Amino acid sequence: MADTFSLQKVLEAFRSSMSENKEVYIKYYIAGWQELVSFMNSLGNVFSFISKDVVSKIQILENFISGENGSYYATIQSMVKYELENDLVDLIKRDSHPESGCRTLLRLHRALRWLELFLERLRTSSEDSKTSVMCSDAYNESLAQHHPWLIRKAVGVAFCVLPGRDTFFDVMNAGDHTQVVALLGESLPLIAEVYQITEDLYAKNNLLELP
Numbered sequence: 001m002a003d004t005f006s007l008q009k010v011l012e013a014f015r016s017s018m019s020e021n022k023e024v025y026i027k028y029y030i031a032g033w034q035e036l037v038s039f040m041n042s043l044g045n046v047f048s049f050i051s052k053d054v055v056s057k058i059q060i061l062e063n064f065i066s067g068e069n070g071s072y073y074a075t076i077q078s079m080v081k082y083e084l085e086n087d088l089v090d091l092i093k094r095d096s097h098p099e100s101g102c103r104t105l106l107r108l109h110r111a112l113r114w115l116e117l118f119l120e121r122l123r124t125s126s127e128d129s130k131t132s133v134m135c136s137d138a139y140n141e142s143l144a145q146h147h148p149w150l151i152r153k154a155v156g157v158a159f160c161v162l163p164g165r166d167t168f169f170d171v172m173n174a175g176d177h178t179q180v181v182a183l184l185g186e187s188l189p190l191i192a193e194v195y196q197i198t199e200d201l202y203a204k205n206n207l208l209e210l211p
């Protein structure tokens with residue numbers, strides 16, 4: 001994907017990630033994340049500890065996709081089946097498979113819920129709404145429950161230097177504010193669907209609390 005961030009590209013990646021029978025292609029799922037990382041990198045060094053974590057998780061999944069068992073990593077569904085059937089997932093504590101595809105994707109999956117909540121707040125925000133408040137409310141409702149105190153504090157500091165709402169709307173490169181709101185309205189159900197499919201799959205296989 002090209003350099004300039006656009007919400008449309010994120011939308012396209014998540015749209016492409018969904019197959020006709022509602023499986024989720026990992027390749028496009030991580031392409032969506034890659035696009036989001038390019039946006040976060042443009043926000044400055046204070047966010048680099050976050051983007052580094054996302055990049056390392058993308059890399060782990062890319063290595064699986066391009067590895068000798070890559071065909072099993074085509075979709076989240078095929079990955080879960082393959083890793084579980086072959087005992088490749090640490091279920092209780094991190095041990096012989098500390099970086100399985102399942103636990104790595106779970107971290108991005110939880111972050112996708114944050115993204116959904118944040119974008120929904122942005123979509124329905126008013127001119128005087130603060131991005132730091134929208135971001136941290138979405139964070140507290142989702143990812144924060146899975147992060148230790150130190151990370152929560154560091155994230156709180158990063159939220160304080162977030163650009164304002166207008167800048168967010170501009171960097172989405174989707175036209176004027178009305179057009180951005182419309183595109184968000186189109187994107188959110190898609191992101192929510194990808195999230196829910198993954199959530200149901202992980203719940204069904206008892207994978208939602210992987211260490």
Ligand SMILES: CCCCCCCC/C=C\CCCCCCCC(=O)N[C@@H](COP(=O)(O)O)[C@H](O)/C=C/CCCCCCCCCCCCC
Binds near residue numbers: 114151
């Ligand atoms: C205008 C476009 C809309 C907004 C675009 C936002 C772009 C955001 C891009 C990425 C979001 C953050 C994704 C964070 C993934 C975190 C995964 C995670 O939970 N990792 C932790 C656990 O991993 P393991 O240790 O178990 O391997 C890890 O410990 C965390 C490390 C760093 C902290 C992550 C904090 C996430 C905060 C989410 C808010 C980001 C705010 C971005 C500003 C827009």
